[in-house]
Amino acid sequence: MRRWRRWIRCPTPGGPTIGVLLSNLGTPDGTDYWSVRRYLAEFLSDRRVIEAPRLLWFFILNALILTTRPQRKGKDYATIWSHDRNESPLKTITRSRAEQLQQSIRDGLLGDTRANVIVDWGMRYGNPSLKAAVERLVARGCERILFVPLYPQYSAATSATACDKLFEVLASMRRQPALRAATPYYDEDTYIEAIADSLDERLFGTGFEPDVIVASFHGMPLSTRIAGDPYYAQCHKTADLLRTRLRLPRERLIVTFQSRFGRAEWLKPYTDETIKALAANGARRIAVITPGFTADCLETIEEIGQENAQYFFDGGGEAFARIDCLNDSSRGMRVIEAVVRHELGGWI
Template identity: 45%
Template structure:
């Protein structure tokens, strides 16, 4: 390289300095997690990690761990593995959550020139620590982490932050880290939900009489302690109704996936489905805006078990509206978040 005077330009490194990678900016998408295969052993490993997280179950360890290891991990994996087998993607031998999270990262990578995009799972593989280490080894000195949870909760978003900072705590040379905020009221998110909903319902041979807006549940106690999750869910539901022209009576909000005996956020999705059927609703749709990718909670719990509940209660037609998955609107949403949150890092 020549200087303005025509001579060689000095190297920025001493002649004997080992080569170093050009500093890069990275974006890491993180979703909840998945077992590696639909078998009791793989599910047991996944549940052990998931249910050992104090963000998920905050009971005293002396009380919870004996229950987890003595009962739950011996009883639950077989049934859960059977449910995973119902939705497993045979062509790629992976769960839908892994498939769609990877697809989302690949689509975003194609839109962000000069930025390294990767993906990880909070529980299971690929782990947050392994992908952060790989990105750092590839030269990423600044990394934006986007938890793929639209609504903030200590059980999800904060747990991702725990995993990220535990990983960088072990690094002698740490990359700069940014955590993207919740996007429950982001206009591109609401637009994406509406677009996917309209496309899906246009392809059905019936018009739903009601649409249940179902979010993953949370113990009521967490809300009482200040977790904003319920408020975020309520705002997402309100904005989606406004965009779709739905009333609250037409599209009630509910909460699914209750676990354990303590009181959870209400009303429960299963109870709401039964109530609507008992009131004479014959055609029902369910949308699950808290999930950005279809998974066991959407495909098995709602599209299979929820459908059976409704039909057995007298329903005639049921549809589960897909998550954002690999829809083009999801890519636009992720690009919007990534560009906003890497401001000052990229051109």
């Protein structure tokens, strides 16, 4: 594994203006039917996300899914929505990360460099868009852009489609900035340590020792793994490193996959079925971590913290701890800072 704990050498005065663009999946603009429908239409029309025959999927999406699903998902979003900011936690956290990263750079994160580094952020789906973010960076003189999709594990449906969208934006520009995309960091020491320390701290606060720790990653159709997507293997590598770091046997920290929909087979074991089975088989205290998510969102707060917690309690479970994502905590920021520091090493 690479080690990030190093400083970037000092460049000569008058260095380049470099943009750092953080990207997350996205969020609807509101919880109402039309806001959620617009978001889902963009998300579920992505060929990287839904690898199905286009004509068939067009009918299913428009005639079935977009007529009913927006209302249901809108109600789910309403349970986690920030009414003060009128936005989802994912947007709040991603903005905060960009602001904190910019301050860290001003405070010397990159060493004594004369390069001007500007941080911005955008979403693959919804607002603020990647297009708007790139336009802002270029308008501020950025000749180079480091693109950082906030996904520890690589998947065509996450990292690749984010890059696709950015390439689409650049394709419309006559004078393009140079582009570099950050590599996945699923096995990096800083990331593994941050997840493990966050888990230790949270469990210390709960006052109970879990019988099992469930590492729940976002699900993908099984067909993506068969087609060669490395996501499944990278998720298991993350879990293996966490077990080593926490000194746990395999049966005490297990891997599952959540958020499936449709009738096709997805990566197994499924989170909801596993949690029900744990309760049925006598587990009384469990903790759930979501190492594939860098920021809390609908899938972690509502799906894990509410829906799956209820499955566990209904089955006889007594204690359930949902471990927060790293979010914009000091640990979370150290991970992103390490990624940026490493990737910018060859540029400044």
